[in-house]
Amino acid sequence: MTEHRINLSYLAFLMHRLSGLALVCFLPFHFLVLGLGLEGEAALDDMLVFTQQPLVKFGEWVLVVLFSLHLLLGLRVLVIEWAPWPQQGGLRSGWVVIAGLIALALGWLFLDGVMS
Amino acid sequence: MSHLTVRIWRGADEGEFQDFSVPMRENQTVLDVVSEVQRTQDQSLSYRFACRVGVCGSCAMVVNGKPRWTCRTHIRSLKSSVVTIAPLRNMPRIKDLVTDMSGFIDKWGKAGNVFESQRDRGDAPALVDPSSPMRKVADAAIECINCGVCHAACDVVSWNDAYLGPAALNRAWSLVNDERHSGKKETMMAAMGDGGCGNCHSQGNCMAACPIGLSPTRSIAGLKKMSLMSLLGGSDA
Amino acid sequence: MFEMRLYLLQRLTAILMLPMVIGHLATIMYATRSELTAASILERTQSSPWLVVFYTGFVILVSIHAPLGLRKIMGEWLRVSPKLANRISVLLFLGFLGLGLRGVWALTGGTMS
Numbered sequence: 001m002t003e004h005r006i007n008l009s010y011l012a013f014l015m016h017r018l019s020g021l022a023l024v025c026f027l028p029f030h031f032l033v034l035g036l037g038l039e040g041e042a043a044l045d046d047m048l049v050f051t052q053q054p055l056v057k058f059g060e061w062v063l064v065v066l067f068s069l070h071l072l073l074g075l076r077v078l079v080i081e082w083a084p085w086p087q088q089g090g091l092r093s094g095w096v097v098i099a100g101l102i103a104l105a106l107g108w109l110f111l112d113g114v115m116s
Numbered sequence: 117m118s119h120l121t122v123r124i125w126r127g128a129d130e131g132e133f134q135d136f137s138v139p140m141r142e143n144q145t146v147l148d149v150v151s152e153v154q155r156t157q158d159q160s161l162s163y164r165f166a167c168r169v170g171v172c173g174s175c176a177m178v179v180n181g182k183p184r185w186t187c188r189t190h191i192r193s194l195k196s197s198v199v200t201i202a203p204l205r206n207m208p209r210i211k212d213l214v215t216d217m218s219g220f221i222d223k224w225g226k227a228g229n230v231f232e233s234q235r236d237r238g239d240a241p242a243l244v245d246p247s248s249p250m251r252k253v254a255d256a257a258i259e260c261i262n263c264g265v266c267h268a269a270c271d272v273v274s275w276n277d278a279y280l281g282p283a284a285l286n287r288a289w290s291l292v293n294d295e296r297h298s299g300k301k302e303t304m305m306a307a308m309g310d311g312g313c314g315n316c317h318s319q320g321n322c323m324a325a326c327p328i329g330l331s332p333t334r335s336i337a338g339l340k341k342m343s344l345m346s347l348l349g350g351s352d353a
Numbered sequence: 354m355f356e357m358r359l360y361l362l363q364r365l366t367a368i369l370m371l372p373m374v375i376g377h378l379a380t381i382m383y384a385t386r387s388e389l390t391a392a393s394i395l396e397r398t399q400s401s402p403w404l405v406v407f408y409t410g411f412v413i414l415v416s417i418h419a420p421l422g423l424r425k426i427m428g429e430w431l432r433v434s435p436k437l438a439n440r441i442s443v444l445l446f447l448g449f450l451g452l453g454l455r456g457v458w459a460l461t462g463g464t465m466s
Contacts, residue, residue: 044391045391
């Protein structure tokens, strides 16, 4: 495979696809955990205790960041495809950086809530 | 005098890079280098070129990983004493630096790019106002000379054999914006078909690679908008 | 036109989920700052039928959106044939729908009683 110019638009595509892939892999586990409600409060409480572990919290932080990133980069795709094409910056490269920053900010917000 | 190491692809789909050495010169393009190798070192090397002044697109090759016009690529701009030259990506290789562009041309056709007119020689020429919004849109995409660089740069083309590619779709966009074209609906249907515009992921490699600054991503976005409109407003072109 | 319809469906589900993702993120931020025991969570999730509507809709939309994304990955990166990729996508849709609706029911089922 030939090397690519590291263009931000390609990076955005990659991050959007990989974040989606990660979320899709997580989703079945998420649904199964929610389903513990069918087994009663004790089962749910046990799971909640398990999720208190730092490694799990880290995983949750990653998911919040990827979830936000996927949303924001997806919004960028909708704008590129359907909004009028501007004179300059049609690929909205600036958005890629901003999306990353907002996703990290939301991740920080999540951690803040978890730590308190 | 210092020398340049040139690695050139020899063979077809099977083959290998062969090293050559040429003197480094003050003013030297990649095409100059390939020509010097072929004329003075190995006459069996096959490659294409025509105008050698950056207007025909025939000399397109992959240079240090990027598809470009070799007559417009100065060696000094590569900032390297090793230059790797390979044939255009996403096309079958015939020999050395020469690729089979028939697949690329086929896809051009499959995107609905046959101009049709209801006028004949008896009618007066069509009067197209160059400042009309539609013509401006077409003009922004019209200069494509089918050099294949964007096709070589596009990853979706390499991942999806059915994808028509940025050049073909860019032309389709210019045609659906040509007020003289009576086959707009057919062109639109072809460009929105299974190998069409929906496959583009807006990676932007085509825009970055186009030697004349065209934006197939923009044209494809236009086709995508058109597909949305046709779905919402019925199937009128 | 099949691919074009799938393209539009992917974009449509994405647009409909935009406010839902924002809502879900807000819920996560709120929940992690609240009491996290099974009893207190269930009290919140069973508090309104609108939550059932919201999360049922969310599950249906993601059950369409996620397999469509995976379908592209299968075709482009894994070289899966279109026929097989389509079949796998349908199975994934049913899987996500089933597991998802079960999950929603598990946490909100009390609102129906």
